[in-house]
Amino acid sequence: MPTxxxxxxxxxxxARTIRHDVLVSIHTAKSGHPGGPLSAADYLTALWMNYLNCDPKEPVWPQRDRFVLSNGHCSALLYALMSHRGYFSRGYLLTFRTVDSRLQGHPSKTSLPGVEVSSGSLGQGLSVAHGMALGARIRGxxxxxxFCNCGDGELQEGNIWEAIMHAGHRRTDNLVASVDWNNAQIDGYVENVKNIAPxxxxxRDFGWRTVEADxxxxxxIVRAWDEAVAGTPARGKGCGxxxxxxxxxxxMHGCPTYENIPGWHGRPPKEDEVMSMLHELGYTYDSIDQARAAMGGFQDYDGYGAENGE
Amino acid sequence: MASSIEYKNGIQPSDKWEMVLTRKAYGEMLVELGKKNEDVVVLDADLAESTYTKFFRAEFPERFIECGIAEQDMMNTAAGLSTFGLIPFLSSYAIFLTGRAWDQARNTVDYSKMNVKIAAAHGGISVGLDGCSHQSMEDLGNMLSLVNMTVLVPADYWETRKMMEWIPTHEGPLYFRLGREKVPTVTSESTPFTPYHTMEAIGGGDGVFIATGLMLSRAVQAAEMLAEEGIFSRVLHVPMLKPLNDEEILQAAKETGAVVTMEEHSVYGGLGSLVARLLLGNDVHVPTRIIGIPDMYLMSGQPEELLVKAGLTAENGAAKMKEVLALRG
Incomplete structure (x- = not known):
């Protein structure tokens, strides 16, 4: 499928629009995690729009690339990315975290077609992604x-390092991990809470190739993704x-007043705050309703499986 | 008198039992499944020699994934493999799979309904000499509380083989408990394994033993002891703890009027808890006793010594049955 x-x-x-939708959906839910989605928005927008081979009309297309959001609390970002890639209408994002919505607080595989695995319990996604990569190998x-996205605080989990060791050992070159190295987690700056550097x-010591980028x-970002996928067997020569x-x-990048403050990890913005954030992103609304209207207003799910109620 | 006992479904009297490893049956069957079905893949966490996945490793090295000593990673790697239509069987000891990797089993495998088969060796306390750290008396409760998990506990070698034939046809997360020690062949080659059903091992109306796993053998022995005194108790084997066949258990309780459950598991959260909940919730108020591991850690010892210490014996089964029969009147 073309990207x-x-x-x-x-x-x-x-990416600016994605940030808009993330903030409005979290504000509307009065619940959610804005900090991580706004830090990962630029590079995951590039991945989802330009690199990820997938078919929103057939989310289980066997040859698709897989994406695992290991830091599942960034669900609002995943949903916005999926919506803008064509999985469902933007207005459905306004049902985030409400009862019976497919847009669960953390991603749920059985709720939303296109979610490859449920996540939210930190440290698990990279092992699952690695299992998928091995599955692709066995299946030829x-x-x-x-692709697997991890938070940096998440790297404090032991399971992550089991996965890093395992993938390095097996030289699994159809696996690409991205790390959102924003140095912030709930209890403060990562380097103070429990340092993960270097x-x-x-x-590299665990056998991985690394790419660093702003x-x-x-x-x-585009340079980094190009360089990463050039090492995979699908897009280039497998680098081993x-x-x-x-x-x-x-x-919280994009909203300078709020940027780099760990407290925004998991706090939904109040109305005056979200209006201020949207203004800093360049949206000059008079009311939050205008922002919701820009997303099409509340809409029912219209993606894969909607017709037969799957 | 053994001859006056109504053995059913190919169940053997205790004097005909042989002692065989269930985990060996698991290893043998993995190879057979591997030959028939190229979707079958096997994972282990540095215990392939002990769990008998070594047979599969020798035959199908390209479909064997050694995960090293990392059970959490193994659980989730299996989940990832299953998304490609593969049928991963993963093995380690019950305590590590359902303890250390419980979050992975719950949040990734079960919540996402992944087709992962968790085959746990060294279930129960009959691990023996290794002591408490390697015994597992909590695994069934841990797995029974997972919403989508199917939970199987074979009684012996033959039943393990038959379950293994069925497991690949089942879609979804599944937990399968094997022991460490050789256990008696209570069932025989002709004994059926019927998924979603209990199995009547011995007919009778003087109360019912409801047993699973190794304790089926102790229940049969208890029924044999009671028969010597003219008491003919029924023995109902529960190879599938979840989903549980509620109707068959309730019917047995109503027909016999007294219940003794027997399991090699903590009294918290295993078969006894399931049966008690079922009886109370359906107003079947029959005298009931639960035989399981009391609230204690068993330490090192010969398996048989530990079973005696925990009260998991035929003698205790027979005594408890007399208690409930006296209450039944």
Whole structure:
């Protein structure tokens, strides 16, 4: 399936819209995690729009690339990305975290077609992604690349390092991990809570190839993804190593007043706050209703499986 | 008198039993399944020699994934493999799979309804000499509380083989408990394994033993002891604890009027808890006793010594049955 193949300028604008939708959906739910989604928005927008081979009309298309959101609390970002890739209408994002919505607080595989595995309990996604990559190998489908996004605080989980060791040992080169290195977690700055540095060296010592990039510079982001996928058997010559892209980011990026404050990890913005954040993103609304209207207003699910109630 | 006992479904009298490993049956059957079905893949966490996945490793190295000593990673790797239509069987000891990797089993495998088969060796306390750290008396409760999990406990070698034939046809998460020690062949080659059903091992109307796993053998022995005194108790074997066949258990309780459950598991959260909940919730108020591991850690010892210490014996079964029969009147 073709990707959207957006230009760098279009990717920048798309990422701005994604941030808009994340903030409005979290504010509307009065619940959710805005910090991580705003730090990962730029580089995951690039991945989802320009690199990820998938078919929103057939989410179980066997040859698709897989994406695992290991830091499942960034669900609002995943849902916005899926919506803008064509999985369902933007207005459905406004049902985030409400009863019976497919847009569960943390991603649920059995609720939303296109979610490859439920996540939310930190530290688990990379092992699952690695299992998928091994599955692709056993099945002889090298066109499939498995992408996994991790938070940096999440790297404090032991299971993550089991997965990093395992993938390095098996030289699983159809696996690409991205790390949202924003140095912020609930209890403060990662380096103070429990330092994970030096990160590139740790990955390399475990047998990984590493790519480093500025997670808010779209030119650098595209360069990093190009470099990463060039090492996979699907897009280039298999390099014989899993790849980790370490994206240097800032929590709440795009809203300067709120940027790099760990407290925004999991606090929904109140109305005056979300209006201020949207203004800082360049949206000059008079009311939050205008923001919701820009997303099409509340809509029912219209994605895969909607017709037969799957 | 054994001859006056109504053995059913190919169940053997205790004087005909042989002692055989269930985990060996598991290893043998993995190879047979591997030959028939190329979707079958096997994972282990540095225990392939002990869990007998070594047979599969020798035959199908390309479908064997050694995960090293990392059960959490193994559980989730299996989940990932299953998304490609593969049928992963993963093995380690019950305490590690259902303890250390419980979050992975719950949040990834069960919640996502992944087609992962968790085959746990060294279930129960009959691990023996290794002591408390390697015994598992909590695994069934841990797995029974998972919403989508199917839970199987074979009684012996033959039943393990038959369950293994069925397991790949089942879609979804499944837990399968094997022991460490050789256990008696209570069932025979002709004994059926019928998924979603209990199995009547011995007919009778003087109360019912409801047993699972190794304790089926102790229940049969208890029924044999009671028969010597002219008491003919029924023995109902429960190879599938979840989903549980509620109707068959309630019917047995109503027909016999007295219940003794027997399991090699903590009294918290296993078969006894299931049966008690069922009886109370359906107003079947028959005298009931639960034989399981009391609230204690068993330490090192010969398996048989530990079973005696925990009260998991035929003698205790027979005594408890007399108690409930006296109450029944």
């Amino acid at each position: 959207l193949n957006l230009s760098v300028d279009e990717l920048r604008e798309k 489908t090298p066109q499939c690349t498995v 990160l590139p060296e740790k990955f 997670g808010h510079d779209m030119d650098d 190593q899993p790849t980790a892209i370490l994206f240097k980011t800032a929590m």
